[in-house]
Amino acid sequence: MGQVDFGQLHFAQLHFDYEAVIFLxxxxxxxxxxxYQFQKRRTKKLxxxxxxxxxxxxxxxxxxxxFSFRSFAFEPFRIPSSSMMPTLYTGDFILVDKFSYGLKMPVFHNTLIETGSxxxxxxxVFRSVExxxxxxxxxxxxxxxxxVKYDARDKMVYINGEALSQTETKAYQGFLDDISPTGLxxxxxxxxxESHQMLTANGISHPFQFTEMVVPQGHYFGMGDNRDYSADSRVFGLIPEQNIVGKARMVxxxxxxxxxxxxxxRVGTFL
Incomplete structure (x- = not known):
């Protein structure tokens, strides 16, 4: 059995906080x-x-x-890790819809208008809880x-007592990025x-301490599609609603x- 340490888990950190810089x-x-306007009105010579x-x-x-476009409409991000394979790969540039989950105050991030959840x-995409x-x-x-419950033995996720269906297990032979693990x-x-593709690693034992919990109000539980190589809510905990940036739409x-x-x-791939 292989052993994964937390140093191998990919957080998919996306970018420096440019929003505050643009706001400033x-x-x-x-x-x-x-x-300029004040002085122009008071004197003819600046x-x-x-x-x-x-x-x-x-x-x-x-x-x-x-500032308005990035704060209220769409914002581009670059994917730097393989934690969301095979949905997203290192080097993907994605467009995130910031209006899907509510119109939020720039920088302070409190919701001004509810538009969805x-x-x-x-x-x-969300701001790291750490x-x-x-x-x-x-x-x-x-x-x-x-x-939500995660069973590390069969690598299954259970929501409200029902397992999320996982079918068509096969050796992964798709697109590989520069830091893709092997044996997937x-x-x-x-x-x-709604169906999506996800990956597990054959012969990997898990460092995750998480087993199960009830998600409290105002929080969400997120996981990477590359399940054995993703640092997610099993590691850093729940994601507060105020940390959410928006919904990823396309590559x-x-x-x-x-x-x-x-x-x-991959250009034009919808998520």
């Missing part, structure tokens, strides 16, 4: 635009600070569009109020009538020079 830049340009404010404030429309089977500056991607497995088995898993680009042609085939 937006505030600076807004303040500069205000200084001083040094007025001219600088005019130049900086000129970027306000651009930053307003970028995660469903079982959704692939979603380091909120890091974004993570997993699949929603259990909702608030669900009883591919299965079709079904959650609430809009793939970039890995070692598999350029194969990567092109």
């Amino acid at each position: 830049a937006f505030l600076v340009t807004l303040l500069s635009w205000g200084v 001083n040094k600070w007025g001219r600088v404010s005019a130049q900086v404030g000129a970027y306000l429309p651009v930053l307003l569009v970028v 995660p469903k079982r089977g959704d692939v979603f 380091d909120p500056s890091i974004d993570v991607i997993k699949r929603v497995v259990a909702l608030p109020g669900d009883h 088995l591919e299965k079709t898993e079904t959650i609430d009538g 809009w680009m793939h970039w890995r020079p070692s598999a350029f042609v194969e990567g092109l085939k």
Whole structure:
């Protein structure tokens, strides 16, 4: 039996928190635009600070569009690990719909308008419960109020006493990224009538301490599709609702020079 340590588990950390940086830049340009407008109304000739404010404030429309688009509509992310194989691969660039789960206040992330909530089977992005500056991607497995159980012996997930169907076990022979583990088995898993492909590793013993629990209100249980190589709610715990960023919609680009042609085939893959 092989042994996996936590160092081999992939968190699928996605990117540095650019939202705060863009928000700060937006505030600076807004303040500069205000200084320029104030001085222009008071004097016909701008001083040094007025001219600088005019130049900086000129970027306000651009930053307003970028900030609004990233905060309320869609945001791109790059996948850096194999924890979501075979759904997502290292080098995939995905588009995340930030409006699916509610219109949220930028930076502070409190919900302004309810537009929906995660469903079982959704692939979603959320801020790490351990380091909120890091974004993570997993699949929603259990909702608030669900009883979730993971049996490490048969690698089955049980929701409210019923096992999630896993069929068509076969050796995985699909697309491999640069850090793909070997000896994987591919299965079709079904959650609430929707099917997706997932992987387990043959001959792997599990370090996961999690067995079962009832998910409290305001929290979600997420897992990676590459089950034996994913650090997810079995490791770091539940995902608070306020940490959720949005729903992953599609692969809009793939970039890995070692598999350029194969990567092109992934462009336009819907999740």
